[in-house]
Amino acid sequence: MLRRLLTRRWLTWLLVAIIWAAACVFLGRWQWHRYEGKKLSQHQVSDNYDADPVSITSILPSKDATLSPEDEWTQIKLVGHYEPSKKLLVRNRPNDGYFGYELVIPFRQAHGPTVLVDRGWIENGRTAAAPKTVPPTPGGTVTVIGWLKPGEQAKNAKKVPGQIASINLDTINRLTGADVVTGGYLLMRSEKPAAPATQKGLASLPKPTPGTYAGINLSYALQWWAAAIGGVLFMLYRCWKEEQEAVHGPKPKKPKKVRIWDEEDE
Structure with missing residues (x-):
């Protein structure tokens, strides 16, 4: 078989x-x-999502510090007040199969940097040009608990007053002058006291599920x-079979089985 394998034809097939392979x-x-990345994300969400809230400066010690992937979805606690005059609507945001807006507002801490808070999702109005309603912003001192997420890439889209195309923190700072932390923003989980109309007009975003289907990538790898x-192995088998046929001749075909109705037809 080795001699046959070293012929030009079989060397080509071997190549x-x-x-x-x-x-x-x-x-x-x-x-x-991809499996390892999804698995890491799955553990990361499980470990961070319901952990005790910490201060944002323990994760982002400076205003322009970079959020590491391991710290995404960490629960953060903020105490201070909203700046409702600087709120923005992020358009074309999906939620449970529908598109609407997300309401983002700078939050000035009593002791710490200003952080952008995503208060949740609002459905479109009669057209997609504006939301159906915009819930009021709680006034006075508010305690907000939420999950830390990295900012998004800027999008080149048409400019609409009071609206943005993505949660790009540099863009938001330029539009509002709020000087929010650029390393990440907060996806709100709860706020106390909450605005009276929050439950009517503001929907929370679904819990993240990265890594849920990590096993399928492991299956693909295997x-x-x-x-x-x-x-x-298939190539070697074909070479071995050809060698056997050359030495012993082709394997005789099995005789055709005669069915009883074939005999009756003769």
Whole structure:
């Protein structure tokens, strides 16, 4: 078999099998890295989502500090007051299959930096040009608890007064002059005291579920690696079979089984 394998034809097929195996190994590693990333996110959400709230300066010690992936979804507690005159609506935001707005407002802490708070989701009005209602903002001293998230990429979209296309913190600072922390913003979980109409007009955003389907990427990785081995083994099997046929001749075909109704037809 080795002599046959070293012929030009089978060396070509061997090269094809090696290229196939290398591609499968690469794709398997890619799926494995996706599996590890989703698994990390899953543990991260589980560990951070319901943990005790901490101050934002314990995660972002300076105004322009970068939020690390390990600290996303950490619960943060803020005490201070909203700046309702600087509120903005983030348009085209999905929630449970519908599109609407998210209401973001700078929150000035009594002792600490100003933080952007996403108070929740508002449905569209009669058209998508404006929301159905905008709930009032609680006045006075308020305690807000929420989850820390990184800001989003800026979008080049048409300018609408009071609206933005993404939660880009630099853009919000430029529009409002609020000087909010640029390392991340807060997705509100609760506020005390809450605005009277909050439950009517403001919907909370769903709990994140990154990593829920991490197992499917592990399955894909194992399938790609199995395909790498299977491709090489199939090529070797075909070479061995050809060698056996050359030495012993082709395997005789089994006689056709005669069915009883075939005999009756003769």
